[in-house]
Amino acid sequence: MSTVKKAPLSSGSTDSGNVPPVAPGQEVSDVQYRRFATFIEEKCGIVLGVGKQYLVNSRLSTLLSKFRISNVDELINKAMENTPNNKIQDAVIDAMTTNETLWFRDTYPYTALEQFILPELAKKGKYPVRIWSAACSSGQEPYSIGIVVQEQMAKMIHVDPKQTQIIGTDLSPEMLNTCKLGQYDVHALSRGLSAERKAKFFKPTRNPNIMQIDPRVKSMVEFRPMNLLGSYALMGKFDVIFCRNVLIYFSNDVKADILRKLTMCLNPEGYLILGSTETLVGVADKYEMVRHSPGILYRLKPQKYAF
Structure with a gap:
């Protein structure tokens, strides 16, 4: 994943x-x-x-x-x-x-989530809001998403964290165990996480070199085992899907199949967020490009497509 x-x-x-x-x-x-x-x-x-x-x-x-x-x-x-x-x-x-990950990698997906996507969903009043972090590795991406949602609480128009479902999936059982534990060492916490966010969203443990993700964020995220080659039938529909820096390692045929299945899991006008070098192989006609400097988001067109 x-x-x-x-x-x-x-x-x-x-x-x-x-x-x-x-x-x-x-x-x-x-x-x-x-x-x-x-x-x-x-x-x-x-x-x-x-x-x-x-x-x-x-x-x-x-x-x-x-x-x-x-x-x-x-x-x-x-x-x-x-x-x-x-x-x-x-x-x-x-x-x-197995992957070693960063918090808030590339910044712009999380800025777009904060400034554009979540306010749009809040105005629509659509609940629950469902976000999928595919191939989530050791959990930094879905927990970063949860932190952004929690930070929205200070704004007048915000998505309710209690009505936000974040699903993180990965192929590796070992990584999923790390995700579920929600504990990160000094090295992991130094990669992309600001001192302010660290102080606000992490708690000390008995080990001075390890901190625990705040229960408010941890409770928002559910982790599931998943191979991207398999069926997505049990995933349901999502408003936002993060599938970043994954597709570049697959053949074009497999990329197209994964993107087709991801598209089927998006609600109309839902957002697909890919890595900066990844493209919409086989499904480009189903999306409109949304520029959010310096990155690009893809919004599913409202029409219903047959796959």
Whole structure:
């Protein structure tokens, strides 16, 4: 489905990471890399492409000691075994889809939410207001949305937090556990969160290096497991969908299918917010572009479309 991302796949973007080099003899072989790329695309829809062995090595090498396996090739073999409750497979998919995120990434989506989208919904008097944060990683995006809604309370026209439903979804069970706990360390809190917001919306814990998201915000967000390749039938309709910095790692056909399903989950005149480099593959005719400097939002046209 949760940002400056530590890895790609169904939750976000990729980098080479600050992971030490894999020991000689442990690296994924070219043949195994091609097999693994096919496997991860079938499971998660992500296209690794040519020359991304470094990414697989850096992500999967951290699991070798955990499972007492000597090299990445063997780890991949065990992950690809079609056996019930394959914990190695779960861990490998989790490692390849885990993301490190920022609070209020890129600023403009949250400014647009605060200054434009929420006031518009408040004037319409539409309740409940439903917002979906797809591929929410460790929860910073949906909690950032909740903070913006809470801050609206000081304004004359505002959306009622008690009638606002924020749904965060992600493929990774480990990330969802982090989301539900709502606790973040000093490093995570330093990434995109102002001192003012930190003081207002976080509470100290017994650990001086960890803070807890305020219950007012935490209670607004529900987290669910979801693979963006699957069915969205149980999600219902939303007024706003955040699906940012996710689509760029899928093939064009998969992008188009995900966007079609997201569009079906939007209320007429609802807003879709993508990453700055992502486009409306296959559904551009169903939206109108709304510029909110320096970014762009997409508003679903009021007509009803057949998909």
